[in-house]
Amino acid sequence: MAEQVGGLTYTILDADKMTAAEIYGDVLTQIGGQRPEIVALSADLAKSTKIGKFGEKYPDRFFNVGIAEQNMFGVAAGLALAGFVPFVSTFAVFVSMRAGEQVRTDICYQKLNCKIIATHSGISFGQAGTTHHCTEDLAIIRSFANMTVIAPADGFETAKAVQASVDWKGPVYIRIGRGFEPRVYTDDKFDFTIGKAREMRPGTDVTVIACGTPLVGAVDAADFLKKNDGLSVRVINMHTIKPIDREAIEKAVMDTRRIITFEDHNVIGGLGSAVAEVIADLGKGCAFKRVGIPDEFSPVGYPDDLYHHYKLDSEGIIDTVREVMGKEFEEDEDWQDEF
């Protein structure tokens, strides 16, 4: 499986033996061989985030700065100012909050070519608890001007996002889970363009928009509902949260008039909010529901249990779609001409 974007190639061998994070570590290492300007940094989490793979191959271009995230993002900014393209990886909570200001002021303000791979996002690090969960980063990071925000759904998509980010001008935030999440794609033979949502399932009754880990449940739910309820559920993979694909959302409003969002993030400020902004701007009526973490700190638990608890797995998504479809939604005759 070879892929080409901007002349960059990589091959994912043994994908079945690798977690999502291992795949990106491997792909970044391969791309690093083609681009000497790429450098990598971590903060005593080289092994946990898998960016250490790059370090093993290119020790001279890898900086493990110790447990010092604020320093790390400042150092990355300096390396970018010196003409390098830093890839920085640590847990999402430490990117967006511990070093939030360095990311905003040192990197985004100066439009630096720094690529961030934020791992263990959302509630994917279930048993570690709130200090290591991160259900706020989309809200925080997408409010930083100049930043591009991507939440890939699995290892293959993460590899594509990493590859696409290399030649994308300016800072990029790639948000992934702990790395053990199930796959949505079976291989890497699919198009990935930053800012362009992917329709995973066509549908006309309701649109489900998801990003990251919940996407796999959304796809399964759509297949189930088609077979069992005769429902036509459109599933959109909104892998890029910013710049968001307005067209895909507007089209979903017009075509299905019902939209539900699913994300491993607080319902405040993340994917659901970003979609709501587009719907509100459009000014057309649309039944709408956001599903995510309902503005609370998640309990401790196994990630799968927590996804179930917050209705982010296929069962929860099926329930929510049925609930939304069961509600009266006033169809307005001249709706198309409004505004």
Added chain:
Amino acid sequence: MALSDKELKTLTEKAHQIRKDIIQTLIWSGGGHAGGALSQADILVALYYKYLNIDPKRPDWPDRDRVILSKGHGGVGYAPILADKGYFDKELLKDFNHTGSPFGMHLDGLKVKGVDASTGSLGHGLPISVGLALGARLKKKDWLTYCIMGDGEQNEGTIWEAAMAACHYKLSNLIGIIDNNKYCIDGACEDIMCIEPLGKKWEAFGWKVIDSDGHDYTKLCPAIEEAITYKDGPCVIIAHTIKGKGVDFMEDVAAWHYGGLDADKTKKAIESIDKMYANK
């Protein structure tokens, strides 16, 4: 306050039991921060079974000494001590890390009695401790604040911001203890981000520095006593420890920062611990 032979025996026996409780909790939890839990064990045992002015029946007693485990990933080694002190039923530890349990890898102060602050993000404990020490002074209370830090954690800038503040405010009611086990996650501190000369750094920040063995109570207890009696400013004990102390296959092995135990490893771990104490 000097350590009597009887006290030495009590502390040693307690540490033996706590190390085995830690292994048990690691099994129940399905894995955890084994290395750091075992390196910090003797420091916490000394504090909890000899020095702290606390009342487990009144965890919210306003005049209690405060303990901030700034290296919050040591929770799996801290909870068994709190259980043993009677803050909660030891049986509850069976659910450590399980869905819905009050106990996650990093202890939540709102859910676990005896935990004075929720920690887990490194570099937060010392600033919080400075605030507690200032609070005690404002209230004209003489309780002490102990802050247990990791050596890798010394990389964080907030530690040094707080160190500067503690000196500025001459916080003699604040005692820092560094579990200096020489390792962080990715390897030896020396290779990842060198913290030496650590004692000189703390001295330069205006702290009294006491170097001590972090496992030998005949050294550690006098060090703690010196820190308690020192009244000219903040004091830090650099406690030299061994990561994974007591379990031979974990000692000084970076990979045992976090790990799980199967039946065979459990048996070997307990044997190793018993062997270490058989010689004492």
